[in-house]
Amino acid sequence: MNRRRFIGGVGAVGLGALAGCTNALGTVAPPDVPQDQLDEGGWEQSDRTEETVLDESYGPVNVTAKSTTLTYSDTALAAEIEDKTLGRIDGTLSIYAASHINFDPNLNNLPGDIGRKEVVSEVETQARAQFEQRMRDQGLENVEEVGEAEFTTDSGKSPGLATYRGEFPVGTISFDASGETFTLDVGTIEVAGDLAVWNEGDYVVVAGGAYPAENYAETVDKDLSDAINVTIDVDLGLTPDEYRTEVRNLMAATR
Numbered sequence: 001m002n003r004r005r006f007i008g009g010v011g012a013v014g015l016g017a018l019a020g021c022t023n024a025l026g027t028v029a030p031p032d033v034p035q036d037q038l039d040e041g042g043w044e045q046s047d048r049t050e051e052t053v054l055d056e057s058y059g060p061v062n063v064t065a066k067s068t069t070l071t072y073s074d075t076a077l078a079a080e081i082e083d084k085t086l087g088r089i090d091g092t093l094s095i096y097a098a099s100h101i102n103f104d105p106n107l108n109n110l111p112g113d114i115g116r117k118e119v120v121s122e123v124e125t126q127a128r129a130q131f132e133q134r135m136r137d138q139g140l141e142n143v144e145e146v147g148e149a150e151f152t153t154d155s156g157k158s159p160g161l162a163t164y165r166g167e168f169p170v171g172t173i174s175f176d177a178s179g180e181t182f183t184l185d186v187g188t189i190e191v192a193g194d195l196a197v198w199n200e201g202d203y204v205v206v207a208g209g210a211y212p213a214e215n216y217a218e219t220v221d222k223d224l225s226d227a228i229n230v231t232i233d234v235d236l237g238l239t240p241d242e243y244r245t246e247v248r249n250l251m252a253a254t255r
Contacts, residue, residue, distance in 0.1 A: 025052075025066040031100040031205060033070060034253035041246060042076020043096060053101060054123060061111055063119055067206070069099040074211075077243075081236060088173040089236075094243055096209040098254045108202045120204055124197040127206045128162055131195045135210060140166035140191055149194075153252045157198040161248070164193035165213065182220050182232055190214045192240065194247055200255050207254045209247035212238045 028050060047070070054065035074094035082090045101123065107116055128145065135143045143166035151161035170186035195208035215238040222230050 025064060025102055025104050028066050028068040028100055028102045030068045030070050031098040031207070032255040033072075033098055034250060037250060037253060038072055038096075042074060043072040044075045045070060046073040046092075047071040053099075053126070054103075054119075056119075056122060058110075058118070061105070063103060063105065063110070065101050065103045065119075065123065065204075067099040067101040069097060069206075071095065071097040081238075084236060085173070086175055088175060089170065094209065094211040094247070096247055096250050097207070098251075099206040101204040101206065103203070106202055107199070107204070116199065120197065120199050123204055123206070127197050128195060131162075131193065131208055132164060135164065135166050135191070135193055140168055141188070142167050151196055151248065151252070153196075153198060153200075153254075155200060155255055157200065159196045159198035161251075162195045164195070164210075166191045166193065166210075180222060180230065182222060184218060184220060184234060186216060186218075189216055189238075192244065194244070194251065196251055205254060207251040209250065211240070211243035211247055213240050213244075214238065215240070 030048070049069045049071075051067055051069070052064065053067045054063065056063055072095070073092040074096075075092075077093050078090065081093055103119065105111065107119065110116060110119065132143055132145060143164065145162055146165045147163050149161040149163055150158075152158045167188035168191050169188050172183060172185050174181055174183045176182070190213040191210055192213035193208065193210040195206070197204060197206050215236055217233075217235040220232045220234065222232075
């Protein structure tokens with residue numbers, strides 16, 4: 001039996017360290033995520049990390065930042081697809097991650113000519129690069145940022161949304177039916193990613209997710225004899241529009 005893991009490990013698009021360093025900031029509270037929505041959607045927390053994400057000098061002042069990140073996997077969707085494919089495709093198909101980032105000095109009290117907008121922009125630049133690299137690290141190919149979309153949080157922030165595309169190489173899978181082995185060359189399944197960074201009070205929120213961007217459906221015919229033909233219909237039933245709406249709603253509700 002051959003198996004293909006979709007997105008794979010728990011940190012597929014987790015928003016971890018953006019720059020390797022240490023600082024004196026204490027423990028950072030986790031982001032305020034919409035737990036009811038996560039529970040209802042079949043999401044389970046798969047990771048929690050604390051990292052130093054920024055250590056930059058702006059003139060005479062050094063600004064450091066530390067984050068706590070929560071990562072969630074859509075285990076309900078993963079179980080559904082594993083069951084549909086008889087275990088040929090397993091692993092995590094959809095990931096959601098959010099980070100709460102604190103700063104020293106306080107983001108609202110930066111001295112001199114240091115601007116909050118400048119610091120948040122630096123965090124966003126590094127977050128985008130890290131997000132894209134994490135997608136590659138989990139085996140996605142041809143990853144690229146493809147554009148921006150309008151996005152407003154439930155708290156009234158309008159940071160916009162960076163959108164990404166990548167391809168997950170599934171390749172060939174095989175299964176037995178009617179005493180015969182059927183082989184499917186699935187090729188790749190397109191994956192979408194969304195990422196937003198915004199200032200919430202005296203801290204910054206980074207939130208994003210990755211999810212299937214297309215369905216896979218195929219019909220396979222095989223002649224068992226001159227008189228018998230077997231047709232197998234394969235349809236994963238993936239619903240990209242619903243996944244996109246769900247991930248963006250989770251992002252909007254996070255603080």
